[in-house]
Amino acid sequence: MRYCALASGSNGNCYYIAEGNNAVLVDIGINTKHVEQRMANVGIDPASVKAIFITHEHTDHIRGVSVFSKRYQIPVYMTAGSYRGSRLKLPENLIRIIRRDDEIVVGGLTIRGIPKYHDAQEPCSFLVSNGDINIGVLTDIGRICDNIKQVIQKVDVLLLETNYDEELLDRGSYPFFLKNRIRNGLGHLSNRMALETFLEYRTSRLQHLILGHLSGQNNTVELVQQAFSLYCKDIRLSIATRCQETELFDSQFFSSKSTKEIFVRQLSCQGTIVFPES
Template identity: 45%
Template sequence: MGLYFTSINSGSNGNCYYVGNDQEAVLVDIGLTCKEVERRMARLNLQIDKVKAIFISHEHTDHIKGLSVFARKYKLPVYISTSTLKSSKLLLDENSVRPIQHLEPVMIGGLKIAPFSKFHDAADPYSFTIEYNDVRVGVFTDIGAVCERLINQFKTCHAVFLEANYDTEMMENGRYPYFLKRRIMGGHGHLSNKQALELFLNHKSEHLSHLLLSHLSKDNNDPQLVEKLFKTVCGDTFVKVASRYEESEVYFVGQQTQPTYCFNPEDYQPEQLNLF
């Protein structure tokens, strides 16, 4: 037994990640509309009734846009820090809100979700690991700097969504104003390709089988460039860029048990959506 995982979308236009086993699943962030999340999950043959909870990393719009509607429609608990909820100004049913804190794990059925704090320019931002049957998937995006907390969690994962937001040269020579470049590169913004690569090379475990490069900048990165950068040194780890325009395939990671989900690429025809 292991975990299925997919990126519903990854980028500044909306973030949403699905992780679960055969019985239950969680969503990390809902930065797309409720209707769009429903469409994409349907195309992947993922059943919404398996989703038992939503975990929110921070209050920026690209992580919470569809949260209120989705949580209310499907009567789901929302795990969110008190400071994040206050800063988000969201109107959530108070009975659905569950506070999270650093390194205090939450059990959702057989899933163990562990939040840990990170560097980002938000009120109280978190990353998450989701564990089942000794298999662990990490969702590590919107991170300003690599810290010991991130390193310690990264080392334990079998699969990871890892931010590789920008190419440093493209950012420095790009059209962004100086203050925005400072914000992104200043230690509380986002990880560069180089920072993500160094984390991967120095701290990946032998059992890290999947790496989904996530939250790429539309203006300051190139999916082909960053995928090639990692694939030249990835060894046996599967590397793929999580798209900002469509959902990824559903992947499986486990110990020995074979997955019951069978993904047929011939049946998968995602719509290309330009959200700008």
């Protein structure tokens, strides 16, 4: 599998995951011109994208959806609540309404919705699998529920939110109501919360940790690197930034020992889905 973050941050999010000639995008929160440019930078053909999956309706996750979807005639999968909240007006042939725990097959990929806590209408994260490798995209996580724990325990590649540093948020210029929204259990994960969750629920199958959705005002790459690097000596650690795509990663470059173990096991995406209360 190939994967990258085309954009990750409070100013826009877009994640690419591919198996063979079939690819999906999770969110398009930057405009189409920037999506196309960043794809070109890492050698991605937009025509390879067969589906777009939307986690929720906030602008930094849907800004480029309408134009990109229409330009390339790509169906968009999102919950009814997210579609209502987005106020997008997509053609009927391009919109696919899903439940938060649905499984959708796109070519050789299975995309599973993961209900979560966030201040949006019917939000979900996604677990993407080719049957051997599981990639979890977990951003905009208000708090850690059983669904999130299960995903972390199943993945080989984890894209995890590290939105803010608690001290920077406290000292920063955001008004109180916004600070409270970010950390009230329906907002975002801090560096500390993400690290504690990673350390508690990671398993030996995890090969690559990508940290993302960093706040422009309340976090820095250096703080995230400092918090996690000590605990990631046995896996690959990457940090996705707001202004530039990551490299295009390929799961075949996992260590030969780990890759062998991954492929000889029957890896399952099955598990109990718990719906967070609205």
